[in-house]
Amino acid sequence: MTKKAATKRSRQNGQNGIDQLTVQKIVETAGDVYGTILKGRKPELKFPVRALSNVRYSADKGYFEIGRQKKERTMTVTTIKTFAQTLKLMELSKELVETDDFATKRDAYYQSKNWDEARFDEQIESDACMDDIEALFSMHGINREQLRFYPEERGGAVAGELIVIDSDPETGARIEIDCTRFGTGSYSIPHAVEHLEFKTKAKFVLVIETGGMYQRLQNQKFWQKAHCILVEMGGVPTRATRRFVRRLSDSARIPVYAFVDCDPYGISNIYRTLKVGSGNAAHLNQFFCVPKAHFLGVTPQDIIDYQLPTHPLKEVDIKRAKDALKNDPFFQEHKAWAKAIKQLLKMGVRAEQQALAKWGLNYVIEEYLPNKLKNRKKFLP
Amino acid sequence: MTKKAATKRSRQNGQNGIDQLTVQKIVETAGDVYGTILKGRKPELKFPVRALSNVRYSADKGYFEIGRQKKERTMTVTTIKTFAQTLKLMELSKELVETDDFATKRDAYYQSKNWDEARFDEQIESDACMDDIEALFSMHGINREQLRFYPEERGGAVAGELIVIDSDPETGARIEIDCTRFGTGSYSIPHAVEHLEFKTKAKFVLVIETGGMYQRLQNQKFWQKAHCILVEMGGVPTRATRRFVRRLSDSARIPVYAFVDCDPYGISNIYRTLKVGSGNAAHLNQFFCVPKAHFLGVTPQDIIDYQLPTHPLKEVDIKRAKDALKNDPFFQEHKAWAKAIKQLLKMGVRAEQQALAKWGLNYVIEEYLPNKLKNRKKFLP
Numbered sequence: 125m126t127k128k129a130a131t132k133r134s135r136q137n138g139q140n141g142i143d144q145l146t147v148q149k150i151v152e153t154a155g156d157v158y159g160t161i162l163k164g165r166k167p168e169l170k171f172p173v174r175a176l177s178n179v180r181y182s183a184d185k186g187y188f189e190i191g192r193q194k195k196e197r198t199m200t201v202t203t204i205k206t207f208a209q210t211l212k213l214m215e216l217s218k219e220l221v222e223t224d225d226f227a228t229k230r231d232a233y234y235q236s237k238n239w240d241e242a243r244f245d246e247q248i249e250s251d252a253c254m255d256d257i258e259a260l261f262s263m264h265g266i267n268r269e270q271l272r273f274y275p276e277e278r279g280g281a282v283a284g285e286l287i288v289i290d291s292d293p294e295t296g297a298r299i300e301i302d303c304t305r306f307g308t309g310s311y312s313i314p315h316a317v318e319h320l321e322f323k324t325k326a327k328f329v330l331v332i333e334t335g336g337m338y339q340r341l342q343n344q345k346f347w348q349k350a351h352c353i354l355v356e357m358g359g360v361p362t363r364a365t366r367r368f369v370r371r372l373s374d375s376a377r378i379p380v381y382a383f384v385d386c387d388p389y390g391i392s393n394i395y396r397t398l399k400v401g402s403g404n405a406a407h408l409n410q411f412f413c414v415p416k417a418h419f420l421g422v423t424p425q426d427i428i429d430y431q432l433p434t435h436p437l438k439e440v441d442i443k444r445a446k447d448a449l450k451n452d453p454f455f456q457e458h459k460a461w462a463k464a465i466k467q468l469l470k471m472g473v474r475a476e477q478q479a480l481a482k483w484g485l486n487y488v489i490e491e492y493l494p495n496k497l498k499n500r501k502k503f504l505p
Numbered sequence: 506m507t508k509k510a511a512t513k514r515s516r517q518n519g520q521n522g523i524d525q526l527t528v529q530k531i532v533e534t535a536g537d538v539y540g541t542i543l544k545g546r547k548p549e550l551k552f553p554v555r556a557l558s559n560v561r562y563s564a565d566k567g568y569f570e571i572g573r574q575k576k577e578r579t580m581t582v583t584t585i586k587t588f589a590q591t592l593k594l595m596e597l598s599k600e601l602v603e604t605d606d607f608a609t610k611r612d613a614y615y616q617s618k619n620w621d622e623a624r625f626d627e628q629i630e631s632d633a634c635m636d637d638i639e640a641l642f643s644m645h646g647i648n649r650e651q652l653r654f655y656p657e658e659r660g661g662a663v664a665g666e667l668i669v670i671d672s673d674p675e676t677g678a679r680i681e682i683d684c685t686r687f688g689t690g691s692y693s694i695p696h697a698v699e700h701l702e703f704k705t706k707a708k709f710v711l712v713i714e715t716g717g718m719y720q721r722l723q724n725q726k727f728w729q730k731a732h733c734i735l736v737e738m739g740g741v742p743t744r745a746t747r748r749f750v751r752r753l754s755d756s757a758r759i760p761v762y763a764f765v766d767c768d769p770y771g772i773s774n775i776y777r778t779l780k781v782g783s784g785n786a787a788h789l790n791q792f793f794c795v796p797k798a799h800f801l802g803v804t805p806q807d808i809i810d811y812q813l814p815t816h817p818l819k820e821v822d823i824k825r826a827k828d829a830l831k832n833d834p835f836f837q838e839h840k841a842w843a844k845a846i847k848q849l850l851k852m853g854v855r856a857e858q859q860a861l862a863k864w865g866l867n868y869v870i871e872e873y874l875p876n877k878l879k880n881r882k883k884f885l886p
Contacts, residue, residue, distance in 0.1 A: 225724075225866060225867070226720075226721075226724070227862070227866055228716075228717035228720075228859065230715075230717060230857065230859045230862075231717060231721075231859055231862045231866055234814060234857075234859055234860050234861075234862035234863045235862050235863070235865075235866065237814045237863040238863060238864075274717070274720065276715065276716050276717045277716055277739075278662060278691070278716050278719075278720065278737070278739075281659060281693040288688075288690065290687070290688025290689055290690060291688055292688065292726075293688065293689060293724050293725065293726055294726050294729075299686055299687070299688045301686070301687060301688070301690060305680055305682070306671070306680070306682060306692075307669075307671025307672055307673065307674065307680045307682070307695075308671055308674060308695040308696075308697070308700070309669065309671060309682060309692055309693055309694060309695045309701075310659070310692075310693040310695065311687075311690055311691075311692075311693065312662040312690055312691035312692065312693035313690065314688075314689040314690045314691065314720065314723075315689075315716065315717070315720045316689070319689070320690075334611075334657065335657050335658055335659050335696065336609035336611060336612060336655070336657045336696070338659075339607075339609075339655065339659065339695065339696045340607075340612075342674075342695075343606075343607070343674050344674065345673075345674055345675050348675075356659070358658075358659075433615060433618045476611065476615075478609070478611045478612055478615055479615050480615075481608070481611075481612045481615035481616050482615045482616070482618040482619060483619075484616075485606060485608055485612055485616065486606070
């Protein structure tokens with residue numbers, strides 16, 4: 125794409141602001157290094173420490189926040205290569221923003237093969253370097269996708285009362301994608317979603333763990349009956365899916381309801397990660413968590429109320445549930461959750477969302493979801 | 506959905522023929538059992554043996570075909586439960602076809618919880634029973650999706666010069682989905698694709714292994730420059746993706762070019778499975794293989810010609826490559842492939858498709874793909 129088209133597209137998408145900030149912060153950071161060298165001193169870069177020990181939980185903000193600890197990387201004989209690589213990666217990011225291009229972690233690694241002495245020998249090195257840069261710029265409210273480093277994985281499928289506004293990558297022409305017009309298919313979320321805008325009159329977003337359940341709700345046009353937007357997560361949602369749901373719920377000011385299996389994996393790994401983020405990548409949570417998420421089901425109480433077929437909790441389930449109760453600030457903050465998890469442990473069983481099929485394949489649409497949606501105040505926090 | 510809408514939709518999609526055949530074959534099979542019982546004899550069902558030992562390779566047909574071996578299941582005291590379960594599952598399939606509904610393997614398992622004595626205790630039992638039924642009906646040219654048993658996984662992403670024709674699941678109204686109008690997003694292939702139709706002037710389908718490469722080609726609108734359709738496989742393609750590509754290439758009469766990593770996994774597990782199917786599920790291959798597929802790259806020779814960065818072959822790569830040479834009828838049939846794999850083993854290295862990024866992120870679009878497409882006769886078979 126030409127720079128002209130890139131600029132046109134950025135303008136269409138109202139992206140200039142954040143792109144300008146990104147380039148400005150890169151130039152400032154590099155300028156500081158350069159200035160320090162000119163003064164005959166050793167330049168240094170400061171990165172937030174990325175570790176569970178450097179995390180604050182703020183119930184108000186609704187997500188795990190990264191703390192104030194920093195690690196410094198001073199340019200010395202032993203650090204000079206990493207130092208140079210960090211600056212080269214930042215330069216690549218600047219180029220990508222200016223040309224509206226992108227690189228995956230793997231692309232960036234291979235790009236470095238032409239950086240002579242500054243090339244990375246293994247992708248694990250370039251990944252770590254990119255994570256540092258991501259953490260550094262997150263302090264300025266800039267995320268990795270805005271630096272134009274895209275994840276390998278695209279996001280989940282979407283259908284329902286939503287128009288996604290994108291633009292033609294070449295001409296910048298506005299494109300409206302009507303997610304009610306997919307038949308049995310879906311809109312597939314791209315690898316990066318920063319430039320997307322949304323038009324919707326939907327009342328909520330329903331995020332769904334399994335593909336089979338998603339396809340059922342889509343085939344039966346549940347989104348039309350319930351005035352909602354369906355999003356298939358397919359297990360733990362990708363970065364692109366989380367960011368898409370977050371931006372959508374912010375821009376449309378609608379809640380997000382999670383419909384997942386009733387087991388510690390669905391509750392802790394999928395739901396908790398979606399809502400408040402995770403501990404070991406806390407610099408991401410400000411962008412990726414979905415504080416407006418609530419837990420529709422399947423709850424431990426649903427297993428009793430709907431007489432669902434169950435499986436015994438596995439060893440790993442029990443460990444995960446006990447860990448959540450003991451160490452996870454989210455479940456400690458919300459008493460209703462601690463109670464539900466204790467109930468699950470006491471029952472000693474788990475149930476899949478598709479277990480509702482015992483009562484008929486479309487019971488979920490005709491009975492379960494309408495019943496649940498009548499009592500939204502009962503959703504777990 | 507009402508039966509009326511279902512019928513309307515079936516008619517719109519020209520599905521009546523196969524649906525009628527499906528119901529007819531279910532009724533015939535059950536009728537035979539019933540008739541035998543009325544005569545006071547023990548009824549039996551015959552299933553094709555699903556094993557590598559019961560596979561024929563037909564170079565003309567272009568895929569591994571299931572052989573003539575059958576296993577018989579006679580109703581006796583010990584088999585009566587499995588026998589009843591098989592008939593109940595067939596009954597479920599008949600209902601699903603008649604109401605244009607579907608069930609995943611998991612749905613079917615939970616449905617059985619209301620079948621009293623015929624309920625399945627574990628999903629592994631209902632899965633095996635469904636596989637038997639699938640093999641049985643495959644002899645009549647009916648696949649599992651036509652029996653309305655859908656896979657859990659949806660298919661990959663699609664963009665480019667293609668209009669997918671689907672219909673509104675409720676009203677049966679025709680829906681046209683223009684895959685040039687997605688911006689940076691994509692069309693997501695539904696879990697079952699039997700009812701889809703296609704309109705396209707594209708010259709070929711390009712199936713791509715990694716998400717990162719797919720997103721690059723989509724963002725740069727490579728499909729417009731090359732008049733093609735892009736399909737993201739994301740590793741080994743799902744059933745839905747394989748069937749979609751197969752139906753598309755048949756209906757549009759266009760070839761399929763595979764663009765994958767140059768390693769034994771990309772060549773054997775991804776490409777060979779796409780083109781001729783697999784040995785241990787040979788009853789599927791008639792529906793799922795894509796005989797019109799050719800291998801664009803990355804070839805072992807490309808590693809040399811384009812001076813790509815490489816990684817050493819791993820133990821598992823070497824084993825996989827040697828297995829392919831020794832045991833795989835596909836690689837034995839095609840000398841060019843045997844030669845290429847021997848070359849790779851001799852070089853002792855592998856290369857990812859994103860290794861082309863060494864020469865610039867868009868080198869793949871500006872140089873590599875145009876060069877390769879000029880010499881399509883050189884594609885590996």
